[in-house]
Amino acid sequence: MIRQGLSRLFHYLNLASDILVVCAAFLGAYYLRFSGWPIPLKYDVPALILYLQAMPIVIGVALICFHYAGLFIQRRGISGVDEFPRIFKALTVAFIIVIGLSFFYRRVTYSRIVLFYAWGFSIVLTVLARSLLRRIQVRLRRRGVGISRLALVGTTDTAYFIADQVRRFPGLGYRLIGFVTDSENSGLKDQSPGTGRGGRVLGSLDNLNEIIRQERIDEVVFALPAAAHARTAEALLTVQSADVEFKIVSDLFGIITNPMTMEEIYGIPVFALQEVPLSKPLSRVLKRGLDLVCVIPAIILLSPLFLVLGLAVKLSSPGPAFFRQERVGRGNKAFTIFKFRSMRQDAENSTGPVWARKGDVRRTRIGGFLRKTSLDELPQLFNVLKGEMSLVGPRPERPHFVKQFEDTIPRYLDRHQVKAGITGWAQIHGLRGNTPIEERTKYDLWYVENWSLALDIKLIIQTVLDVFHHKEAY
Helix, strand or coil: CHHHHHHHHHHHHHHHHHHHHHHHHHHHHHHHHCCCCCCCCCCCCCCHHHHHHHHHHHHHHHHHHHHHCCCCCCCCCCCHHHHHHHHHHHHHHHHHHHHHHHHHCCCCCCCHHHHHHHHHHHHHHHHHHHHHHHHHHHHHHHCCCCCEEEEEECCCHHHHHHHHHHHHCHHHCEEEEEEEECCCCCCCCCCCCEEECCEEEEEEHHHHHHHHHHHCCCEEEECCCHHHHHHHHHHHHHCCCCCCEEEECCCCCCCCCCCEEEEEECCEEEEEECCCHHHCHHHHHHHHHHHHHHHHHHHHHHHHHHHHHHHHHHHHCCCCCEEEEEEECHHHCEEEEEEECCECCCCCCCCCCCCCCCCCCCECCCHHHHHHHCHHHCCHHHHHHHCCCEEECCCCECHHHHHHHHHHCCCHHHHHHCCCEEECHHHHCCCCCCCCHHHHHHHHHHHHHHCCHHHHHHHHHHHHHCCCCCCCCC
16 A cells, blocks of 8 residues: 555656656746847836746646656666656657747737747756656655565576566565466476575465465566466466556566567457667768767866776886787687776786686776776777767677677677677666676677667766766676
């Protein structure tokens, strides 16, 4: 009840804030325009009441556009960066409609400049207000207020991956109660409730109703293999709880991740896979253009920091300031990556190629700080400038590891369809450093098959905002 009440509360708070924001933006636009700054007035100031009379129509149109943009649907794990495109589109359409309506209302001529100001103010204020409410909700969830009790059906890798994400991000608002096994497919038919891989085993799918009741489950996620789809359908048909939310995770996660279009063959829905976006020349040109627009100013602005960090590396241990290493990029072509040196020169003389690990004794005095903040990656801006890398993409691996992974991880080499990146979809989700390469590969494949310019911009912004919050950087 607390969970549902809190969810409804934030739904109404979002609605109220959206209304107040449009009102504030409209009034702010009126006073800014008719103050005579920055655009001088040529006519008398119209009465405020004329604009107040139009405000309900503006609010109504905006709320309708918000509804159709899905902005009143509460989504877990999104940020202001994620929501910005929806807000921008919704308010842009809303104010285009309002401008169109103003042409048909001849009794009053409303200032187009006021509407333009109101559009800009509304976007900024809506993003800020919704971000504030989201932060409050996330903090409450982290303290255990309004969380959902979650049960995962299945003992697949996908189920364990979801469990890891739930534990890693408490702000999502889930408490993992345990796993429900499929007695026909899990291989755990004879296992009694207890502790299994990844967490507590609650019982089998045959007893789902009883488990939901006893454990007070709020949400059930089915993550069964493709062979068990009949069992999923059977369980959904026999479950007896109207208050529980059910979700299904496709078993194709990590295998097929690109967008699909729905077609019909004599009334039968058929899903067609789309081609990789960056296979199109125009997409590659746009991505390269974004890289250059961002990287050239960044190199100029950060040049003093380059000097300071280079000097700090030189003084902290013998050896060069920069570290060069061979990596594999687009088309499986090798290139030399640049980094600030964070380890001793002889770090791999006795071990050969190995990954960094927590508490790595090979780090220099400043190396731990550089790796924790990702400042050691800054010289890769020159790799981007040369066209060997992109700002966003799968992290490049060394040839030694690529040879290992291509034989053991399905579709690993597909991540080399695009340029390697300084940051990426996997890194934004906390999968960096000594984290499972299988999980990182799934995220890399999703990025490759779902690329868009807006996604790159989002990841660049999130990387800048999260630069000091990496927990897996060793």
